[in-house]
Amino acid sequence: MQTKNVYDTLMERGYIEQVTHEDEVRELLEKERVTFYIGFDPTADSLHLGHFIQIMVMMHMQRAGHIPIALVGAGTAKVGDPSGKTDMRKMLTSGQLDENAMALKRQMQQYLTLDGENGILANNADWLDHLNYITFLREVGVKFSVNKMLTAECFKSRLERGLSFLEFNYMIMQAYDFLELNNRHHCKMQFGGNDQWSNIIAGVELCRKIKSEQVYGLTFKLLLTSDGKKMGKTEKGAIWIDSDKTSPYELFQYLRNIEDADVENCLRLLTFLPMDEVKRLAALEGSEINHAKEVLAFEFTKIVHGEAEAQKALDAAKALFAGGGDSENIPTTMVPLSAIEAGLPLLDAMIYIGLIKSKGEGKRLIQQNGVAVNDVTVADFARILTPEDLTDGSLMIRKGKKVYQRITVES
Structure with a gap:
């Protein structure tokens, strides 16, 4: 267990953006074993790099002795979070959401202890799917002011283009x-990305009112580049x-090739x-900054x-960039030998192996x-x-300075 207050750790590493009651939160995390939650709507069957900031925060908190609730939002995903979106999200079927939810649960269990005592895995479909609409409106909806909701940041970008009543309920x-998790598990804190601030405040106020x-x-x-892009x-x-x-090699290479200005932020947020x-x-x-990028890429790939x-x-990267190491982990695509013998247009090959999306893109490159x-x-x-x-049944194609793919032939 860490001796430093985990709040100070999160602050020092640059995670924290906003907090409702800073002094009280810091004292709470110092004195109690706090149950907190973060929600993940299962809109895909995998977490992505941006999500992993939330996983890192949960890992820091659990290492400090606190109790994470990883909440899979198969219920809220049926409505769709309008935060940060200019258009309504694509609606997935209940079957797709259930499959995605199971995939996310399996992933989160790789990084967190979710045994029901030291960490909890929950799904909000367990309570949202069975609500009585009239009762919910009378007991919960009555606590919300529409005028105040319309001023929330999460709705502002949608009002001009049209905000559906479905999304307005999110x-x-x-x-x-938050109220349900407080009742079930005495959950005292909700964490989330800075685009969730309005929603989190709503949960804090609902617990107070009810x-x-x-x-x-x-x-x-959020995990942003130095120029503000995700x-x-x-x-x-x-x-x-x-x-x-996304293969471990591709993940490694993505971080190995980030801009110099982004190195410190990524080392703070994506490593221990x-x-x-x-x-x-x-x-x-x-050129020494490349060593820092290599350490970053290795440390994060190791965590994941x-x-x-x-x-x-790392060995595959060294094989390409340093002239040594094992190159067998470079992304490889098998093509029939007959295609090469017949003469395979390079642009067609690059589209086939996913290096480019169109011949126009290939020609520009x-x-x-x-x-x-x-x-x-x-x-040409x-x-x-x-x-x-x-050479020995394979060839290498390079796009730009750093993206390599190998083609191997099969007879």
Whole structure:
């Protein structure tokens, strides 16, 4: 158990954005074993890089002796959170939400002890799916002011384009989650990203109005780049925690290739390295900053996928960039030998293996000298891959300076 107050740890590392009652929260975390919750709506079958800030906070809290409730929102996801969205979210079926919820539960159990005593796994569909609408309106809805709700940040971006009555209920449902978890588990705190501030405040106020009980809310920073953009997106889509959707090597490479200005923030938020080491690494300059990126990528990949997978990813990266190590973990796609023998257009191959989305994109890259086959820059849009490009049955395609994919032939 940590000797430092976990609130100070979270503050020092840069997680905390807003808190409802700072002095009371700090004292509470110092004196009590606090039950808190964070919600995850199962809109996909995996957590992504942005979600992992929340997992890191829960891990810090649990290591300090507090009790996390990982709340899977299969109930709230049927309504859809309008926070940060300019359009209504795509509605998933109950079956899809249940499958996604099970996948998220399996993932969170890899990082948190959720044994019912030291940590709790819950699903708000257990209570939201069975509410009586009239009773809910009379007992809970009456506590909310529509005028006040319309001033909430989570609704502002939607009002001009149209906010459905369905989504308008989301804040009330999330607030009810807090009340329900307080009743069931004496949950005293709700955490979330800074886009959840209005919803968290609503839950704090609902507990006060219905139970006259003081509970607390805290938000933490979203994972952003130095220029304010959300991290965790690539041309191929989100950076997922599921290794079948984003391989450990791809996760490693994403962090290995972040901008210099983002290194310190990521070391603070995505690793458990001591702050002295974070500051030392962040202070490196010139080419030495690449060592800090390598440490970041290794440490985070180790947290997500384990040390063995992190080491494989590191070895694969060294094989490409440092001329040594094991390259067997470089993303590889198998194609029929007959396709290479017939002459496979390079642009078709790049689309097939997911390096580009269109031939137009590929042509622009070639114009910018951004494509190479076996480290030879390609100048011809009509470049054909033939058996002469193969060495021991494989060839390497590079996009830009750092993205590699291998093609291996099968007979």
